Amino acid sequence: MSSNPTDSADGDLSLIERDLRTIATALVGAAQDAGATHVEVEVRSTTRRAYEQGQRGRGRSAPAERVWCSVRVRDRRQATGLWQGEPRVSDTAAHLAGQALAAAAATPPDPADVRAGRLDVPDRGLGILDIRQEGITEADRAEVLEMNVEGVEGLAPGIVPVGFSYVEDRIERVFATSTGQLSTELSSRFLLRGTLRDEQADGAELVDSIQSRHFADVASVPLGVDMARRLEGFRTPADLPTGTTTLVIDQIAVARLLTALAPAFSAIAIESGQSFVAGRLGERIGSTKLHVIDDPGLSGALHTRSFDERGVPPMAIPLLREGVVGGAYVGPAMAAARGQRPTGHSRADGSLWIGNIIQRAGTRSRNMLLPEKGVLVAVEDILDTSGIDIVAGTIDVPVRALSMDGPTVVGCAGERRLRCSIEELLLAVEDVCSDQIRIREADVSTWIVEGISLQ
Numbered sequence: 001m002s003s004n005p006t007d008s009a010d011g012d013l014s015l016i017e018r019d020l021r022t023i024a025t026a027l028v029g030a031a032q033d034a035g036a037t038h039v040e041v042e043v044r045s046t047t048r049r050a051y052e053q054g055q056r057g058r059g060r061s062a063p064a065e066r067v068w069c070s071v072r073v074r075d076r077r078q079a080t081g082l083w084q085g086e087p088r089v090s091d092t093a094a095h096l097a098g099q100a101l102a103a104a105a106a107t108p109p110d111p112a113d114v115r116a117g118r119l120d121v122p123d124r125g126l127g128i129l130d131i132r133q134e135g136i137t138e139a140d141r142a143e144v145l146e147m148n149v150e151g152v153e154g155l156a157p158g159i160v161p162v163g164f165s166y167v168e169d170r171i172e173r174v175f176a177t178s179t180g181q182l183s184t185e186l187s188s189r190f191l192l193r194g195t196l197r198d199e200q201a202d203g204a205e206l207v208d209s210i211q212s213r214h215f216a217d218v219a220s221v222p223l224g225v226d227m228a229r230r231l232e233g234f235r236t237p238a239d240l241p242t243g244t245t246t247l248v249i250d251q252i253a254v255a256r257l258l259t260a261l262a263p264a265f266s267a268i269a270i271e272s273g274q275s276f277v278a279g280r281l282g283e284r285i286g287s288t289k290l291h292v293i294d295d296p297g298l299s300g301a302l303h304t305r306s307f308d309e310r311g312v313p314p315m316a317i318p319l320l321r322e323g324v325v326g327g328a329y330v331g332p333a334m335a336a337a338r339g340q341r342p343t344g345h346s347r348a349d350g351s352l353w354i355g356n357i358i359q360r361a362g363t364r365s366r367n368m369l370l371p372e373k374g375v376l377v378a379v380e381d382i383l384d385t386s387g388i389d390i391v392a393g394t395i396d397v398p399v400r401a402l403s404m405d406g407p408t409v410v411g412c413a414g415e416r417r418l419r420c421s422i423e424e425l426l427l428a429v430e431d432v433c434s435d436q437i438r439i440r441e442a443d444v445s446t447w448i449v450e451g452i453s454l455q
Contacts, residue, residue: 238411
């Protein structure tokens with residue numbers, strides 16, 4: 001591959017002949033030559049290895065590399081155009097730049113859609129590239145799958161592994177602009193996903209996964225065993241206690257809930273009235289036990305990044321400060337209008353790119369807090385988050401419910417519904433446990449809620 005970033009803008013974008021920095025600078029130059037007044041380009045290369053193992057044996061795919069480009073331009077009318085996709089071998093930089101400029105020509109001018117200001121991009125301390133990735137062997141990868149499949153087999157009669165899959169990515173991102181910015185980021189991602197079936201419970205299935213920047217996190221967690229124990233626990237049917245009882249919201253449900261709520265803190269959604277927190281900055285909408293931030297700079301976390309798709313290094317945002325609305329995600333245009341720094345949570349198309357959701361843990365464990373509650377109900381998981389409406393501020397979602405006696409699970413009450421306003425639920429959090437764990441992009445702990453019942 002060529003390593004000269006000053007190659008001509010003409011010609012083939014294939015990685016056979018060009019590296020990512022060359023592709024990015026070629027696209028910037030081509031767009032400028034075609035008349036763009038400002039250009040932002042992101043080029044991303046993902047090299048993927050994928051493996052799977054199930055009842056029919058093991059399979060793997062050959063390592064594959066895919067390149068994705070984003071070309072964002074401003075024309076002389078102050079209109080913005082965007083082209084995104086996977087370039088073909090036959091595509092030239094001039095052709096893709098022309099596609100972006102054609103999109104701008106079909107778009108009304110928007111003087112407020114300004115470019116992002118130049119900020120220093122960190123290139124160290126993010127912990128998002130597993131430096132041991134090059135040393136991972138085929139035997140290491142096979143062992144991850146075998147450990148999980150074998151861990152399930154024989155653990156509980158009737159619970160069988162449908163299959164486990166392992167995906168490993170090495171990602172390079174390059175961001176370049178017509179103002180001279182040229183930033184590079186290298187990262188790794190590892191995914192282990194499993195599906196189990198309970199043949200003694202009408203074929204009920206459970207799907208779960210682990211994702212991390214580091215192989216050791218995926219390789220060391222017995223996902224299959226944990227899933228089998230969860231699925232076995234669902235076998236014992238139980239009725240929910242009548243009346244209003246303490247509600248325990250387990251970590252996986254908290255992670256899904258907070259991730260679904262994050263877009264409500266977009267400054268665009270707030271100013272357009274498309275969020276239940278519109279006009280409520282500095283007001284209390286939750287318990288004093290809830291302190292939640294979005295930190296895309298957290299070392300080693302799943303959504304940590306050097307820069308967003310507008311080239312802005314991200315900053316931590318306090319979404320809730322002890323239950324009070326604390327801050328908002330702000331893109332480049334709104335930041336310029338307000339005289340602020342953009343927060344680094346923007347996609348090239350203007351949509352929100354959330355970071356790592358961090359909920360501060362409590363000081364006491366579940367085993368300390370739950371015995372004093374007696375009979376209670378637990379939300380083990382939220383089965384579908386589409387019923388969380390951040391505009392109306394309501395929740396109407398299916399959940400998997402457990403009946404509990406203190407910290408002991410009595411049985412599974414199956415699928416129930418959680419229906420309330422978002423604010424009602426957040427205000428009802430009486431305590432937060434100390435059992436913080438990382439679930440995908442969220443670091444969360446168990447919630448103990450009073451005054452909310454399942455239906």
